[in-house]
Amino acid sequence: MVSDTIEKGDIVWIEYDAWTVNPNGTLTLFDTTHDEVAKKEGKFDEKKVYIEVPVVVGRGRLFEGLEASLVGAKVGETIEVLIPPEKGAGVRDPRLVELRTEREFLRQEISPEVGLEVSISGKHGVVTAASAGRVRVDFNNPLAGKTLKYVVKAKRKAKTPEERVRAVIDMDYGLADQFKLDLKGGSAEIHLPDVCKTDEKWFVSKFRVVADLRELSDLKTIRFIEEYEKKETKAEPKAEAKEAGAPAEAGKEAPPVEAATKKPRKRATATKAKPAAKTRAEEELPASEKSPEEL
Numbered sequence: 001m002v003s004d005t006i007e008k009g010d011i012v013w014i015e016y017d018a019w020t021v022n023p024n025g026t027l028t029l030f031d032t033t034h035d036e037v038a039k040k041e042g043k044f045d046e047k048k049v050y051i052e053v054p055v056v057v058g059r060g061r062l063f064e065g066l067e068a069s070l071v072g073a074k075v076g077e078t079i080e081v082l083i084p085p086e087k088g089a090g091v092r093d094p095r096l097v098e099l100r101t102e103r104e105f106l107r108q109e110i111s112p113e114v115g116l117e118v119s120i121s122g123k124h125g126v127v128t129a130a131s132a133g134r135v136r137v138d139f140n141n142p143l144a145g146k147t148l149k150y151v152v153k154a155k156r157k158a159k160t161p162e163e164r165v166r167a168v169i170d171m172d173y174g175l176a177d178q179f180k181l182d183l184k185g186g187s188a189e190i191h192l193p194d195v196c197k198t199d200e201k202w203f204v205s206k207f208r209v210v211a212d213l214r215e216l217s218d219l220k221t222i223r224f225i226e227e228y229e230k231k232e233t234k235a236e237p238k239a240e241a242k243e244a245g246a247p248a249e250a251g252k253e254a255p256p257v258e259a260a261t262k263k264p265r266k267r268a269t270a271t272k273a274k275p276a277a278k279t280r281a282e283e284e285l286p287a288s289e290k291s292p293e294e295l
Contacts, residue, residue: 008058
């Protein structure tokens with residue numbers, strides 16, 4: 001039986017509220033998995049999904065102080081921990097504050113403003129000043145130099161190989177419940193949902209998923225399977241049965257429905273018959289051979 005005590009290497013789903021501790025002792029929320037807390041603190045983001053998240057414990061992927069508080073804790077236990085800067089995001093490094101020319105930003109069609117998050121030369125930073133053609137960017141972690149407070153609870157732990165695979169997919173990409181898994185003898189066949197086939201995010205996340213599965217599972221072979229099915233075209237509905245009446249003879253077209261159903265038009269009254277045309281022999285007889293009646 002798998003223990004409910006969290007150990008190094010475990011993958012657990014946690015819910016939490018995370019705050020920075022200000023010099024005057026007040027707290028400022030910077031992250032949470034609870035939408036009601038975000039709304040209360042005025043930090044609600046409509047684009048964010050507020051739900052418990054999977055994390056790996058004991059692999060250096062969490063703040064050191066947070067990770068230490070989780071190891072040895074019980075699933076379902078609420079933990080409150082204060083984390084000093086050196087065990088959190090680290091102390092601030094003045095060398096990570098750089099001056100850049102405004103021209104660098106304009107070339108990328110970026111208008112530098114204080115508070116704007118930017119990415120330059122593969123580094124992420126925040127604009128802290130912009131004037132006289134110069135822009136100051138702080139590449140320190142926004143939480144660097146700050147004391148953090150976490151209120152965290154481990155909701156559940158991945159106990160089976162399939163749960164661990166799904167947890168990795170959830171950590172690195174999301175939508176883990178839409179993937180179909182087939183695990184056999186150290187191999188995994190992962191059937192991709194349709195959304196992955198055109199999602200650029202997946203093309204990047206796939207390599208991270210593979211790396212994490214190699215590190216966090218005993219799988220020796222990982223296969224991603226994309227399936228494309230040909231959609232059968234629907235047959236056109238057959239023509240409706242013909243109107244009542246005698247069926248058309250073979251090789252002949254049936255009369256139009258309109259013609260078959262309309263009453264026959266009344267014919268005009270009989271007209272004076274035209275005299276029968278004379279035969280060629282009669283026309284060519286000479287006058288001497290014609291009868292007196294014909295002269």
